[in-house]
Amino acid sequence: MGPLAQPPDSTSSSTPHHDRSSGARLEMTGISVSFGGVAALSDVSLTVEPGQVHGLIGPNGAGKTTLFNVACGLVRPDTGRIVWRGDELRRLRPSQLSRLGIARTLQGVGLFRGLTVLENVMVGAHRHARAGFVSALFAIPTSDRDEARLRARALAALEELEATPYAGRYPDSLPYPVQKRVALARALVSDPDLLLLDEPASGLSEDEMHELGDLIRTLSGRMSVLLVEHHMDLVMRVCDRITVLDSGQQIAAGTPAEVQADPAVTEAYLGDEVDVASDAAALTTSTDGRER
Structure with missing residues (x-):
């Protein structure tokens, strides 16, 4: 040490x-x-x-x-x-x-307090989004399929870091080490x-x-x-x-x-x-x- x-x-x-x-x-x-x-x-x-x-x-x-x-x-x-x-x-x-x-993490966790853990990680997957802004705005089926695909990617990243049980929680309700794990999952989900x-x-x-x-x-x-x-x-x-x-x-x-x-x-x-x-x-x- x-x-x-x-x-x-x-x-x-x-x-x-x-x-x-x-x-x-x-x-x-x-x-x-x-x-x-x-x-x-x-x-x-x-x-x-x-x-x-x-x-x-x-x-x-x-x-x-x-x-x-x-x-x-x-x-x-x-x-x-x-x-x-x-x-x-x-x-x-x-x-x-x-x-x-390129993906990064910062010294703090930098998570969005108003989003769930799963939603925070999904934000990191936007690089792989196929639906554009207009599709999402008008709820076109392509946007729904895209969201389901990004959700699956986010869940896989959380599973890799053994953080799946926290997917529906909000960051402020989690211990700091778990928040760090979620922040890392958000970086990794972009592949x-x-x-x-x-x-x-x-x-x-x-x-x-x-x-x-x-x-x-x-x-x-x-x-x-x-x-x-x-x-x-x-x-x-x-x-x-x-x-x-x-x-x-x-x-x-x-x-x-x-x-x-x-x-x-x-x-x-x-x-x-x-x-x-x-x-x-x-x-x-x-x-x-x-x-x-």
Whole structure:
């Protein structure tokens, strides 16, 4: 446990990648962002390969959320390029993500309080809707068939996350971990090629976090995943590659084992120059599950 938890053994049975679209690659190159003259990101680059789980980590204030928001179209970079499937995305907006085959979750749950769980998940399936606005407005039979099909997709997504019993409930009546599960189902129902996850383990118990890790490894057979997360034991277990930020700059990138052994990463988390071997050992044997 702890900031530099041991990565899984290379001989363990991790899920092999069978990505359905070899061109589904996200490239972010030379990304710089400033807010009011203060640099939040400085020349940061990362590439999420097809079928890969790519972790983005760093201490508080490192710039993780800013880079995630750039990928979502919520923040426009001052400089740099975003390339998806070989095409540069200029002036990316969040409303374009679904059409591009990208889905995201946010740090909170972002569910619609006035809709049931099932209806919330159906909103995420609109990418696959066939009936247009006019059909829905005048209740044309095509619209009814379309709604039934989207309802079936939503129920399947809820079943995958073992949330079907909550389909008729409203979000505010559910425990926070269940709301997080529903938010993830809403992202998955669109059947994306790239899933952007912002701190999906927040508020989860240890057992729920373990289940989430298993799910993420399974998802990598269907899509690429960019994961921003504070729980480093989860990151080290599920990620193929990791990019580390500190004070808006990229300080390391590589496999979990390579990142764990990087002195710059250990120093960023612990705040001083350290003996990497002894401190990493101390961190991995910590039993309280909290970052120190």
